Each structure stands twice: as C-alpha cells, then as structure tokens.
Amino acid sequence: MSHGDESHASAVVPGLAVEREGYQISDVNAPSAVGKDGTLTFRLTGPDGAAVTEYAAAHDKDLHLIVVRSDGAQFRHVHPTNDGDGSWSLPWRWSAAGSYRLFADFVPAPLGSNVVLTSTVSVAGELVPRQIPQDSTVATVGDFTVTLGGSLTAGTDADLTLSVRRGGVPVTTLEPYLGAYGHLVALREGDLGYLHVHPMGEPGDGRTQPGPDITFMAAPPTAGKYFLYLDFKVDGQVHTAEFAVTAHPDH
CATH class of the missing domain: 2.60.40.10 (Immunoglobulins)
Structure with missing residues (x-):
C-alpha cells in the first residue's frame, strides 16, 4: 500500500x-x-x-x-x-x-x-496459532486462482505481477477498487513492518487493462519473509488473496 x-x-x-x-x-x-x-x-x-x-x-x-x-x-x-x-x-x-x-x-x-x-x-479466547506459511506463489480464493510473478530483493525496486483466473480462464473484468484494479498490502514477518507497495497504472489511463494481470512496484527495506494480501473486485465483491514471499539479500 x-x-x-x-x-x-x-x-x-x-x-x-x-x-x-x-x-x-x-x-x-x-x-x-x-x-x-x-x-x-x-x-x-x-x-x-x-x-x-x-x-x-x-x-x-x-x-x-x-x-x-x-x-x-x-x-x-x-x-x-x-x-x-x-x-x-x-x-x-x-x-x-x-x-x-x-x-x-x-x-x-x-x-x-x-x-x-x-x-x-x-x-481473549482459545488461541489457535497458525504455522508461518511457506513461500507461495499461488492462492485460491473461492472460484478464483491468483498467481504471483516476480521476486523481491532487499533495497531494490521490483515489479510484482498478480494474475487472476476463474475456472482456468483469465479474468478481464476486474472492477476499480480504491483507485486501481487491485490493492496490495505487504507486511514483514515478525515485527509486521508495513511495506509501501505502489500500483502501476490506474483505470481509465488508456493503457491499464482490467485484468487478468495487476502489477505493483515493491521495495522491501530488508531481507526476510513478507506476507502479501491482494484485494481485488469482481462482480461487485471484493476478494482477498494471500501470499508469503522472501526478499533476498542484496549481494
């Protein structure tokens, strides 16, 4: 975000x-x-x-x-x-x-x-902790499958492209949500540091298509695991796809 x-x-x-x-x-x-x-x-x-x-x-x-x-x-x-x-x-x-x-x-x-x-x-309540997820590049949300492309390196700008499909068919009817065709939040595992993620393009700019691909620019400040949460909107409903990715050290 x-x-x-x-x-x-x-x-x-x-x-x-x-x-x-x-x-x-x-x-x-x-x-x-x-x-x-x-x-x-x-x-x-x-x-x-x-x-x-x-x-x-x-x-x-x-x-x-x-x-x-x-x-x-x-x-x-x-x-x-x-x-x-x-x-x-x-x-x-x-x-x-x-x-x-x-x-x-x-x-x-x-x-x-x-x-x-x-x-x-x-x-308060009975705590049921989850295991920290392994790195994942595919998320399933209802009928949708979202695939994450790209990699992260600490201190380096990187493009992340998320592709949305439903029933194996590319979704080209993404609806604007919060000024873009998708909204991505990234949190660093452990301290939950909040990573700035920039959407690339916006609806109505003459070049950004309503799917299946949504591209963001991310710049992780440090190496380590990050949790990614993609909000996207189809048929008036917002869905959230979750991923875990590791940002590698800048050698």
Missing part, C-alpha cells in the same frame, strides 16, 4: 510506532473477546495535540485501516467512519483470539504525505 514518496533505502519502516511526524493514535477500544459484537474505535491527534480533522484522500479514502493478527492471519482491510472529532469507528466482531495489530494509514492534509500509525489489541 503506498501513499508516500519516501526513499525506501533511508526511511524508517512504517507501521512500527504509535507516533510519527507528531501524529499519534490513541484511545483504541474494541471488543475484548472472540464472538462479542461491539465497536472498534480510535482517535488521531496531530503535532499540536489537537484532533486530526482534515485529510487528503488517498486511494479514494481518507483513511485505510488494516487489522491483522501478529502471525499474519485474520487479515482485514476496512474503512471506518470519521466521527468528526478525530475519532474513527466501525462495528466489529473478532473471529479468532490472539494479539492483533491495527494500522491506520492516512494523509493528514497539513502534512501532505502518508503516515502509518499502529496499535495493538489483545483478544
């Missing part, structure tokens, strides 16, 4: 702090246990301590909220409601226990560049 123009070689990896550029996330509340209906809320404040109320839309939204368990499972990409006083909220229900990371990804209008803030929520 990308909204900024930071140099990947020198920038601090986003998504590892509750404060950045003077902006902070606080007052995070959510249901405390699995199966309980409730509301997930949080508040954003700026360098002056006042609520953040002015945003510059990025990928068609003022704010993107990524929620994922610490082992990379239970990924959700949602768009809460701006309550107008710096607070954001949405109805919420946890389906699995564990420790979760929340990533608030937004562009404060006064700053004009992307900020990613994080917080942690613990969810």
